Amino acid sequence: MKALKKEGRCAVLDKRVSAFVISLDFELFWGVRDHSTINRYGANILGERQAIPAMLEVFREREIACTWATLGVLFARNRDDLKKYIPEIRPQYANPALDPYRDIDQLGHDQRDDPYHFAPDLLDMIxxxxxxxxxxxxxxxxxxxEKGATPQAFGSDLDAATAIMARNGLKPDSIVFPRNQYADPFIQECAVRDIFAYRGNESHPIYATSAKAEQAKWQRAMRLTDAYLNLTGAHVQHPARDCERKSVNVASSRFLRPYSNRLAVIEGLRRTRILSAMDAAVENGGVFHLWFHPHNFGINLDNNLNTLRIIVDHFVHLREKYGWQNLTMREVGLAALR
Structure with a gap:
């Protein structure tokens, strides 16, 4: 195995793990509330409630494992229930629009009144x-x-997430950081709570983790182009295991962008970009980690589901021909920690 130095800690790239991984950022409207409105994006959220059962059927039929990185707020049965779990230490963001709790009294009572913010029914399905x-x-x-975020507030947030999940008989072993924003002190907060697998970013400057205001337009343009044309490689990943604490970076390989009517003429390039990277993971040994948000499927559902079926059917082909495995983030983390 090849040893690396990262942020003063020893990391090991584990060459033993080769797998297809899917992780989903499950957040409903909470994930876009600071930069969109229900009038603008509500159709995607309502469509998400149709997309999730459809995706689950695809996974069930093809025996596909998936990691659903879920916001703790979605477990709440109603508004009053949610208030019971609000973290003791709230982040004091410099931008008050980022505070998810400031408008909490304006939410509907429960998922029947407010399908944009509550999801216990969908979690039961999953x-x-x-x-x-x-x-x-x-x-x-x-x-x-973001300015105003601290490890202490983050730890309090994790405690709230863990508490509301425990009520459902769940304990998180993996985490996906919102907006893919992470740094060593926050990873440490996860590690002390035995959350050992996290999704890092692709190892290329255009995918570097940063605050939203620090992301340049050219980076976003390059990421869009890279989804269709191979600018940065296949991003076959080898989980990076920390030597001093039990944590594993199950890094991303590719964001599955939603179907675009405007770019439909080059849709084949987007699919080929993903399928060829999956082939590379099998040929070279490593992890291909695909991720997206269920609300990305909220409109153009049929086209998005068709793309998902093509991808997982290609995995099934590779599984049958080469014995390639499909693992959750938790399972990759456990394999790397052995």
């Missing part, structure tokens, strides 16, 4: 399907790199 890992996406969509 838990009913084999090999669906319920991970954490923090409690209130915590932004680690």
């Amino acid at each position: 838990q009913a399907i084999d090999r669906q890992e319920i991970a954490t996406h923090t409690f209130g969509h915590f932004y680690c790199l």
Whole structure:
């Protein structure tokens, strides 16, 4: 194995783990509330409530494991129930629009009144399907790199997420950081709570983790282009295991962008980009980690589901031909820690 130095700690790239991983950022409207409105994005959220059962059926039919990184707020049965779990230490963001709790009294009573913010019914569906890992996406969509965020507030957020999950008989072993914002002190807060697997970013400058205001337009343009044309490689990943604490970076390989009517003429390039990277993971040994948000499927559902079926059917082909495995983030983390 190849040893690396990262942020003063020893990391080991584990060459033993080769797998297809899917992780989903399950957040409903909480994930976009600071930069969109229900009038603008509500159709995606309502469509998400149709997309999730459809995706689960695809996973069930093809025996696909998936990690659902879920916001703790989605477990709440109603508004009053949610208030009981609000973290003791709330982040004091410099931008008050990032505070998820400031408008909490304006939410509907429960998922019947407010399908944009509550999801106990969808979580029941997910838990009913084999090999669906319920991970954490923090409690209130915590932004680690925005001004005003602290490790102490993040730890309080994780405690709230863990508490509300425990009520459902769940314990998070994996985390996906909202907006892919993370740094060593926040990873440490996860490690002390035995949350050992996290999704890092692709190892290229255009995917570097940063606060939203620090992301340049050219980076976003390059990421869009890279989804269709191979600018940065296949991003076949080898889980990075920390030597001093039990944590594993199950890094991302590719964000599955939603179907675009505007870019439909080059849709084949987007799919080929993903399928060829999956082939590379099998040929070279490593992890191909695909991720997206269920609300990305909220409109153009049929087209998005068709793309998902093509991807998982290609995995099934590779599984049958080469014995390639499909693992959750938790399972990759456990394998790397052995």
